[in-house]
Amino acid sequence: TQLLEQSPQFLSIQEGENLTVYCNSSSVFSSLQWYRQEPGEGPVLLVTVVTGGEVKKLKRLTFQFGDARKDSSLHITAAQPGDTGLYLCAGVTGSGNTGKLIFGQGTTLQVKP
């Protein structure tokens, strides 16, 4: 069974602080995705990383895929209350047309004004 471990599970910080969320596995993934979910809604895709060592930036969010494609991190700079939500990483297992998405257990972020 391929598992994705996210840490921390909960994070409560003040507006303006920086934070990093980690997503780790013992398995190799062909790609990894990060989603954000707000209460009452389904997860929404933020980014997909494909290449080992890849770094992608989305405004104040920086995503990195580990060199071995087993882990990833999400770094948020100067967090805002609007960043509050459940952050999920999802790994694509399998290959080619049979790849499927497996999610981590999520990180709940609360940013206080």
Added chain:
Amino acid sequence: GAGVSQSPRYKVTKRGQDVALRCDPISGHVSLYWYRQALGQGPEFLTYFNYEAQQDKSGLPNDRFSAERPEGSISTLTIQRTEQRDSAMYRCASSPRQGGSEAFFGQGTRLTVV
């Protein structure tokens, strides 16, 4: 439709009854996933389809759970002889391509078994 549509949004059923949850994916999307999600947790994989073919059902908890997508579009997740432990949010997602491309989620069906 514009997004993934799930129905019903809420379902309350008595223990022992069968329920059918429906998912209408984004038009033209090839892959369709079913997940179960506990509050504050990540979605737990149940099963997925490419077109009408069920590719993987390894996440279905037991043989009371089944899913179909007969024409490669709408899918139904059926739970027979429901139990209280089946109570959860059931989420459907669709992807435009095979192979684990980005998933677009519906708003889910909240199932409560009493």
